[in-house]
Amino acid sequence: MPGPLITGFSIRIASRAEAPNSESLPPLLSVGRPVPVQVSGDKLRWSGWALASSVSVPATSSADGVTVLLAGELYHRAALREAIGPAASGVSTDAELLLACWLRYGGPGLRLLNGRFAAVVTEGTAAVIATDHAGTVPLYLRRGVDGIEVATEAKALAGGAVGRIPAAHPPRTGSVAGLAGVRRVRAGVALTVMVGRPAAHAVATWRPPEHRVTWTEAKAVRRVSAVLNDAVRERLDSGPVTVPLSGGLDSSSVAVLARGAGAVVETISLGTDAGDEFAAARIVAEHLGVRHREFQVRGVDLLRQLPWAVAAAEITDAEVLEYLLPLVVLYRAVPGTGRRVLTGYGADIPLGGMHRATIRLACLDQVIATDMQGFDGLNEMSSVLGGLAGHWTTHPFWDRAVLDVLVALEPGLKRRHGQDKWVLREAMSDMLPEATVTRPKLGIHEGSGATSVWTALLRDSGVAERDVPAAKNAMATAIHRRVVAQAQPPDAVSFDDVLREVTAKPALAVGL
Numbered sequence: 001m002p003g004p005l006i007t008g009f010s011i012r013i014a015s016r017a018e019a020p021n022s023e024s025l026p027p028l029l030s031v032g033r034p035v036p037v038q039v040s041g042d043k044l045r046w047s048g049w050a051l052a053s054s055v056s057v058p059a060t061s062s063a064d065g066v067t068v069l070l071a072g073e074l075y076h077r078a079a080l081r082e083a084i085g086p087a088a089s090g091v092s093t094d095a096e097l098l099l100a101c102w103l104r105y106g107g108p109g110l111r112l113l114n115g116r117f118a119a120v121v122t123e124g125t126a127a128v129i130a131t132d133h134a135g136t137v138p139l140y141l142r143r144g145v146d147g148i149e150v151a152t153e154a155k156a157l158a159g160g161a162v163g164r165i166p167a168a169h170p171p172r173t174g175s176v177a178g179l180a181g182v183r184r185v186r187a188g189v190a191l192t193v194m195v196g197r198p199a200a201h202a203v204a205t206w207r208p209p210e211h212r213v214t215w216t217e218a219k220a221v222r223r224v225s226a227v228l229n230d231a232v233r234e235r236l237d238s239g240p241v242t243v244p245l246s247g248g249l250d251s252s253s254v255a256v257l258a259r260g261a262g263a264v265v266e267t268i269s270l271g272t273d274a275g276d277e278f279a280a281a282r283i284v285a286e287h288l289g290v291r292h293r294e295f296q297v298r299g300v301d302l303l304r305q306l307p308w309a310v311a312a313a314e315i316t317d318a319e320v321l322e323y324l325l326p327l328v329v330l331y332r333a334v335p336g337t338g339r340r341v342l343t344g345y346g347a348d349i350p351l352g353g354m355h356r357a358t359i360r361l362a363c364l365d366q367v368i369a370t371d372m373q374g375f376d377g378l379n380e381m382s383s384v385l386g387g388l389a390g391h392w393t394t395h396p397f398w399d400r401a402v403l404d405v406l407v408a409l410e411p412g413l414k415r416r417h418g419q420d421k422w423v424l425r426e427a428m429s430d431m432l433p434e435a436t437v438t439r440p441k442l443g444i445h446e447g448s449g450a451t452s453v454w455t456a457l458l459r460d461s462g463v464a465e466r467d468v469p470a471a472k473n474a475m476a477t478a479i480h481r482r483v484v485a486q487a488q489p490p491d492a493v494s495f496d497d498v499l500r501e502v503t504a505k506p507a508l509a510v511g512l
């Protein structure tokens with residue numbers, strides 16, 4: 001099974017008295033086999049769709065009046081099973097494991113889970129809607145008097161309405177641009193909603209560590225090595241895996257650990273006429289002896305797929321989209337569907353890699369703390385990025401246990417001996433070529449030319465240098481309106497048209 005049984009859903013939960021929803025397919029961008037969600041409980045009725053790996057997969061699991069829907073997967077299952085005890089011995093799916101966990105621990109059991117998931121659990125008239133620690137399977141809801149609508153993509157909730165929206169927003173939720181009434185459940189949250197009543201409350205199931213630990217070099221290197229190795233192994237199954245490989249430290253670490261765990265690893269590297277990291281990636285692929293592909297696309301054709309990136313990430317932040325666009329283009333180019341993809345994405349956030357020029361430890365630690373407070377809602381690791389091409393992506397560096405270690409390391413272990421990300425470089429030094437271990441960081445937006453090509457297209461259209469960031473955000477917002485708020489298919493939105501539209505506005509063309 002290359003991916004989880006269920007990867008996304010769009011459902012409605014109403015009181016038993018409600019008529020079931022019409023069963024039109026939701027406009028989810030993720031690709032999968034739609035299976036109906038139909039549950040008639042004592043108090044609540046579920047209806048809608050889930051995206052499954054097979055039409056024979058049941059969308060929900062129920063026992064003792066509790067019903068569970070889980071999109072995504074759990075890691076560290078063996079330890080979780082042991083914690084749950086005999087009740088977990090007969091379970092086969094992650095949804096059943098979550099159900100067994102709930103039956104033993106109740107709602108607080110959600111605090112035990114290390115995974116990549118979005119979950120819905122109902123018991124009585126309460127619906128609990130939960131994200132993983134990092135919110136990597138995005139989760140949106142719209143509440144009405146009669147029921148709630150919950151989906152893993154905001155666009156699935158565009159247009160529809162479930163009666164009057166209660167005045168207060170549920171706690172620990174955020175807004176979604178252009179979609180009034182739709183709320184995004186924050187990362188590491190279990191939100192309880194009483195169906196048909198305005199009451200809602202939320203608990204945090206995880207927070208980024210705020211303390212810092214002072215370990216010896218040897219201990220820090222040993223722990224980083226061990227926890228990352230575990231996270232990679234937890235993300236493998238018996239099949240082959242694809243690693244998007246830049247030849248930088250992060251993706252190379254993931255590839256070598258997956259290989260070391262016995263997986264059949266394939267690597268793929270993306271480049272454009274504006275830049276590539278092919279040479280660096282080749283060094284690693286040859287070192288590992290894995291099948292490696294180079295995928296070359298024209299820079300302008302990369303940018304033309306921006307509507308796909310916006311539709312997948314459902315964000316308007318152009319800077320983040322410059323990181324995500326090359327990945328979306330790459331996932332669309334990976335041959336076939338149903339690949340399990342392990343990326344090095346996210347390593348730079350707890351390790352301060354994006355701040356490689358920040359030498360002072362006080363500053364480094366502060367930017368790391370700020371980034372760990374600010375990731376939520378950027379959807380950088382959204383399952384839809386790969387899901388739109390039918391692939392399941394996962395990020396070992398954002399495994400909960402890895403983050404707990406990396407974030408908490410004192411900054412002097414991250415910048416040390418004149419190097420950035422020192423502790424990771426040291427942990428990988430025996431496993432990767434010297435050139436890879438010492439390679440300076442190059443961001444995907446730099447290496448692929450995503451930033452420079454987009455800038456050049458705007459400059460050629462008459463946008464002044466200082467207006468480029470605003471013009472990029474204006475384009476992202478215009479695209480978002482169409483592919484998210486209006487749920488148009490990304491192919492129906494032309495990058496060139498949006499470019500013309502945005503640059504025709506006098507304020508930008510003449511430079512405000």
Ligand code: IOT
Pocket residue numbers: 243244245246248250251268269270271276277323327330342343344345346347348349354371374375378380442443444445447448
């Ligand atoms: P970067 O670290 O360059 O790339 C992220 C992952 O994308 C890599 O580990 C690799 O798996 C894949 N990748 C990158 N370039 C290529 C390529 N040319 N071909 C194939 N695969 C590639 C941005 C960044 O620099 O990405 N991501 C940061 C975090 C951004 C800041 N976010 C925040 N503060 N919330 C990161 O930590 O990865």
Ligand code: MG
Pocket residue numbers: 248250251344345346347348353
């Ligand atoms: Mg990186």
